[in-house]
Amino acid sequence: MQVKSLSYIDIQHDALGVFEDVEQGTVPQEDVWVSAYQAGESSVHGKMRVSLDGGVEITCRDGVKVERESKANFLVTVPALKMTSRPVHFPRQTVVPPYTKASAVSPELNINALDYSAKAGKLVAGGPDGYAIVLDPARPSEALQLAGHVGDVLDVKWFPSGEVVLTASSDMSLRIYSAVTGVNPRVLRGHSRAITATHILGVGKQVLSAAKDGSVRLWNVGAGKEERAWRLKQAVEALIVIHGEQAALGAETVIVAATTDGSLTGYALEAESHEPLFVSPPTDTKLVSAAYSSTLGLIATGHADGTIVFRRTTNLSKVVAAVRRNEASVYSLAFDGPSLLVGTASGLPARLSIASTPETLDVEVAEEFAGWEAVGVETWAVGDGAWCAGADGVLRRY
Structure with missing residues (x-):
């Protein structure tokens, strides 16, 4: 490659x-x-x-x-x-979320996960030791604390209504909260290791989760129970759901599990069979992050050696481009229109431009985002600009 x-x-x-x-x-x-x-x-x-x-x-x-x-x-x-x-x-806006250490040995605030709701005009963020908040960037001191998790909150998502959020934790549970009151009417349990990724299907009657136990699970939110599970041999680091690629991928809705070895495994959501539709070859270095653009028809994966690998959804077994800025692990990726937002273990967030033709894929640096020391950029949220956060516990909007 x-x-x-x-x-x-x-x-x-x-x-x-x-x-x-x-x-x-x-x-x-x-x-x-x-x-x-x-x-x-x-x-x-x-x-x-x-x-x-x-x-x-x-x-x-x-x-x-x-x-x-x-x-x-x-x-x-x-x-x-x-x-x-x-x-x-440099950031257009900098927000320091409210955080009080429970004890002298409690960790400093590290933002692991972030999501933005255009409907609510708010962010949801997850951090260490069960830390989860809903925050209006204009009034951060009034953040709503979401209590319940006892492990690090590793993923957060807004439901389409802008009134409910989904959180996932290293305590092996998923929780659903009211973003208005903080009430937690549903707790979903079944994973045996930390939950790394989630996806909300449709309006939110069903959700998907993936974990380091090597499983992807489908949950019925109303009933509060697991409906299906797909099992892999590697920890799942990221989860992608592709709709409407019947001809190319073999199903109308395909769940793609990105595992530690760098391979992508696809399953048909509606099929009775649990056999994969495809398994792409592994990569030379550990997979850390992944992102999907339906507009561009691309999946990007970030790796521990700083490499970002691009594949088209029409042929996920083939790498169409690979780039690297330095050797710092690629902690976070997010597509924003025809560009890719990148965060690494050494900070240095950036926007990459993507020029795609049927034959070629050209990737260049479009913008650099400054204002960071050499700490990890763990997560992105696209909406009202590009938000990012990480190891220093500060939210930045570019």
């Missing part, structure tokens, strides 16, 4: 604070570092000096050129790495 190397930029995470200090006259001038990388090439470590001379001035050196388009948006050019006017964005 040929892997295309993509360049990337890392800019001082508190650069906006430097600009603010200079603008307010707190300091007369200060340097901000800007680094650029590409595998096989010498990295570039430049600086921009921010100073006040009738207005804020930027003076660049050491191989980088930076233009400030607006308060939070920059264009970075690095001639040595053939980067020209690469957009770099």
Whole structure:
């Protein structure tokens, strides 16, 4: 498998604070570092000096050129790495969710999962030790706590109504909550290891879950019980549901389980048989994350060596493109229109553009998202911008 190397930029995470200090006259001038990388090439470590001379001035050196388009948006050019006017964005909004450690040994807040409801205009987030909240980004201090889980909350989803949420945890349970009152009328149990992924079918009468026990389960929400289970030999890290691909995949609705070894296993949701429709070949490195775009007809998988692999739903056994920015594990992926949002173990979130023809798939870096230190970007939520969160417990909107 040929892997295309993509360049990337890392800019001082508190650069906006430097600009603010200079603008307010707190300091007369200060340097901000800007680094650029590409595998096989010498990295570039430049600086921009921010100073006040009738207005804020930027003076660049050491191989980088930076233009400030607006308060939070920059264009970075690095001639040595053939980067020209690469957009770099700092967050439009930063939200710190309410969190109180239960004891001195309790973990710091880490956001494992995030979802946005356009109907409710709210986020649901999951974190350590049963932490789950429904939050209005405009009023984060009024977040609704969802009590019940005793393990880390690893996945969260909004039901289409915008009034109910689904959560999944390492405590091996699924819970359904009112997003208005926090009441928990349903608890679904049956998995024997941590639940890693969920999917809500239709309006939400049925939900799917996948877990590290190697199973995918179909639940009847109204009855509160399991209806079916499909069993695999590997832990399931991600779950994808594809509708309307009868000719290509052999069923109208196909459940795709992405397992640790990098393979994709498809099952027909409506079929009586539990035999898979297909099993794609495993990859060389561990699968960590996955995302699906019905518009593009693509599945992207993120791997522990930093590789992102693309397959078309018309032939999931064939890799059509593979890219890598660096060797940090790809913790999170989410499609947003004709682009892919990427988060890694070392931060560095970005948007990749995707140009697809029947014969080719070209992937490039479209935007870099700054404002992160070197901590994992665990999750994305698309809606009213692109939201991401991770190991520092902060929600950022780009």
